[in-house]
Amino acid sequence: MARRSVLFAPGDRPELLRKAPTTGADTAVFDLEDAVAPERKTEAGAAVREALADLDADCEVCVRVRPPGRGAAADLDAVLDSGGRSPPSSAAKPHDGDARTGLDGLVLPKAESADDVTDLADLAAERDADLPVLALVETAAGVLHAEAIAAAEPTAALIFGAEDLAADIGATRTEEGTEVLHAREHVVLAAAAAGVDAVDTLYTDFEDEAGLRADTEFALELGYDGKLAIHPSQVGPINETFTPDPDRVEWAERVLAARDEGGAEGRGVFAVDGEMVDAPLVAQAERVMERARAAGSAEDAVDRDG
Template identity: 65%
Template sequence: MARRSLLFSPGDSPDLMRKAPGTGADVICFDLEDAVAPDRKDEARAAVHEVLSDPAFDPDAEVCVRLTAESPTADLDGVLESDAGDEGGSEGETGAENETGAENEAGGKTGSGGVRLDAVMLPKVESADRVERVAALCAERDRDLAVFALVETAAGVLSAQAIAAADATDAVAFGAEDLAADVGATRTDEGTEVLYAREHVVLAASAAEVDALDTVYTDFSDESGLREDAAFARRLGYDGKLAIHPAQVGPITEAFTPDPEAVEWAARVLDARDEAEREGRAVFEVDGEMIDAPLIAQAERILDRAADGDRAPEGGR
């Protein structure tokens, strides 16, 4: 399944959460972190649970919940409506060690109490151990959920390779805004102040063979700037990009979908490769260009992405 676009939706807004699948995002992520005020966390957990447990809510998109950095156990218990743990607690990385799992079906898209959930996102990840602990929390509740690790601090960037390589990590996302705040950098339109970190995260994800999701583009009214930024992220090697507004989903999805010309070129390359192999030729050309192993790998990747996009949820598109 493609993860070209991931749309955040406030966890304390049932109406917006129910509308999110209609945007066509590949992943919809109900946010308990930045989008919810501290005194509304319990209310948001209950709202997310209500939406996810509604039998009528069964989108074709991948469904994710962004947990809070401070209280992932309380978040999971609230969303899954588990009887375990103290929902008002703030246990950070270590608070669930003595909790028992909720009674529910194991794994799958629908489990505890009929809750429709595929993945969780963990913010401010700075170690592989953090990812493994959250995966263990899910397992204790009989849920086999994908874990998206959001890398958005200096310590997280420096540990990105280990985070991406953790067994429980399914995708790594980069957060430029929080990183800039963490290191005291000033954000610019050019983004040179976060370029090293942006490249470092995508390299870590690629080495671990997990998806890499690029940072948000904060000016949701600037479509041309978004398209340019998304295209640059794609050139860096990212698989998709985070969105904070429904209007961003279309341009982002388009940026991470191979265009017809690229697909046609890739198909010609692989056809020519197959013909050369049958004829015992090690060297061949396509459109006047000599083709070598890196270009063959690029062609294979383009066709893989195109196939993933064809299989991707289409939501309201």
């Protein structure tokens, strides 16, 4: 599954809940946490439940709930009110009136321990929903415990949240981002060690496409698999950046073909395009092909839907 672009939509805006899964984003997140004022939580929960129950989407659809002990149970009660959940599939989700059928996962804000992840998954299981968790690492404690959070059984991805982290530690946000660079690198390392996806922080100026592309390129260089989006206009540039271009795919195919030939001949090092290739470059080529296959599957789904 590709998670190149993860687009958030406020839970109290039904028109945006309907639009988000049609934007080409790999993951749409219906937000019941920060995007919704406290006095509108009940209204938002009902709107999300209705949107999920009447959903026909090919992308992954998740709900961001409040953390366990701080409103998660109420949010899950609002969304998972009845019925049994069908397993996710690559086909469009049917309109069967059950919110569980349209729900693929939960986003956990301010994750600070493995227990936070398992507690949320357990709360969902108590409501007959077996759901993976995308854990937002956006506090000092979360960054320090990112390895344990990533390794928790329900965790499918780590999401880095730079804005909340800066507020938590009292850092001043700068254009260069050096104040959160260590944490940004630490999160992607923790995700890689656990074998889960790493999703980079949002780029707040949704009118600055050049800045978004540069920041997304940097996230790709760090090793991230995708990036948060807060506006549909950000989805296209993010998807393009995390989709290997044809030249890169062709290079990877040549490397892997040479690897297969070299392995048959008992060679661990071989030449491709005049460059000596060994295990680290083979691993890079394999990653390129994984990204290309995942992106191709996501784009095929969008094409079918369109």
